[in-house]
Amino acid sequence: MTGLARVGLVASRELSAERRQPDGAVAAVTFVAVLVLLESLVVGPSRARDATVAAALFWIALAFAAIVVAMRSFDRELDDDALDALVVLPGGRDALFGGKVLALAATLGLVALVGGVLSLVLLDLPLALPVHVVLVVVLGVVALAPVVVVDVVLALRLRARAALVPILALPVLVPQLVSATQGAAAALTGDATAALAWSGILLAFALVYGVVGLTIVPAAIE
Amino acid sequence: MRTVEACASLHDATVVIDDRVILRDVSLEIGPGLTVLRGPNGAGKTTLLRALAGLVPLARGRRQATGELLYIGHRPMLLHGLTARENLTFFARFRGTPADGVAGALAAWGLADRADRSVETLSAGERRRASLARLDAEATGLVLLDEPFADLDDAAVSRLGEAIARARGDGRAVIVATHARHELDQDGARRVGIAAGALTTP
Structure with a gap:
């Protein structure tokens, strides 16, 4: 079996478990939806319709959602020492990172879809370049996932990991959040060149953190 | 085998x-x-x-x-949210071996009628048996x-x-x-x- 097939198997297993126990995804969707609903109250209706403000709050909500989903995913692995069973399989350590990132990205894609539609409808946002918006959202999600998975793995055996993961992850996520916010705002307001440029930066982040994760996670997992 | x-x-x-x-x-x-x-x-x-x-x-x-190697520790090491069959099938497929022995292995351990229940709904003894069925399912x-x-x-x-x-x-x-x-x-x-x-x- 190839490494890619193993990654696919881990991701498929992860999504099956998430489908049966969707507490992580439900918590993430609820969190994003509440933030979008409260946005007008917090910043005022006119500011909330500003594409940059709306995009920034959307991506901050998505970053927290990613942390919630990833931590729930690893909690499930720790419940009955299931992680050990995966790690001792041949190629298990290497497949773990890729599989978790793929599954997290897929789940976040769903959360982003719900949050995005809510934002567009409730805040009456402009949608000048829909294809570019989708591109930025997809690449933004792909850029968030590896960072969050690496941070959860690094904090996996720590007692205070629920507090530590956000503290570790959020500063590292700032460049991705800024890029995703700027890219989404540009796509919403019709600046195709800027949207594509920020998308390229997001892709670069995804590749860099993907390589970092593939290097660190197999060695760090215990 | x-x-x-x-x-x-x-x-x-x-x-x-x-x-x-x-x-x-x-x-x-x-x-x-x-x-x-x-x-x-x-x-x-x-x-x-x-x-x-x-x-x-x-x-x-x-x-x-x-x-x-197959390592089975103090705990059953099965992923919650999946059934016993899905867990064992995952392990067999990950090793690149056919998963057609999974049903027989679970039946041999008395779990034929519980193979499609999520493992967290099984008793401790049943989870342990599902875990030990890996002995038969993975060569x-x-x-x-x-x-x-x-x-x-x-x-x-x-x-x-x-x-x-x-x-x-x-x-x-x-x-x-x-x-x-x-x-x-x-x-x-x-x-x-x-x-x-x-x-x-x-």
Whole structure:
């Protein structure tokens, strides 16, 4: 079996478990939806319709959602020492990172879809370049996932990991959040060149953190 | 059952966890057949098995292992949210082996009618049996079992005894860490003792 097939198997297993126990995804969707609903109250209706403000709050909500989903995913692995069973399989350590990132990205894609539609409808946002918006959202999600998975793995055996993961992850996520916010705002307001440029930066982040994760996670997992 | 001959060894292995030395300069070679690892609570049996499985880092010494291994620890090691069948199918497919033996393995362990229930809805004994069914579903050359008789009823204990005997017969290397079941010591099983993190003569 190839490494890619193993990654696919881990991701498929992860999504099956998430489908049966969707507490992580439900918590993430609820969190994003509440933030979008409260946005007008917090910043005022006119500011909330500003594409940059709306995009920034959307991506901050998505970053927290990613942390919630990833931590729930690893909690499930720790419940009955299931992680050990995966790690001792041949190629298990290497497949773990890729599989978790793929599954997290897929789940976040769903959360982003719900949050995005809510934002567009409730805040009456402009949608000048829909294809570019989708591109930025997809690449933004792909850029968030590896960072969050690496941070959860690094904090996996720590007692205070629920507090530590956000503290570790959020500063590292700032460049991705800024890029995703700027890219989404540009796509919403019709600046195709800027949207594509920020998308390229997001892709670069995804590749860099993907390589970092593939290097660190197999060695760090215990 | 097709098996790949496997062996595992530790050479002068020392394991330190939270500044405590759990294993101290342990050297052990495991080959085909049954090895019974005995020792009191806290002696280091679990850590020794985890070291052989590569699940704990060695502070000193080295580990060697050839072939694929199956490690079943104190807990069933099955992913919640999936059924017993899905868990075992995942493991078999991950190893690149056909998953058509999974149904038979679960049935042999008395779980035919519970194979499609999420594992967290099973009792502790049923989860343990689902976990031990991996012995039949995965043809690994090396098998590490940590207190495998815990949570089992009499029928499942007999089933496990048969499964271990069959694995020995197939030429697999089986290590069982337990402080019960002295009948395992019969029939030429190798005995290894451990106390305070060091190997002893049992």
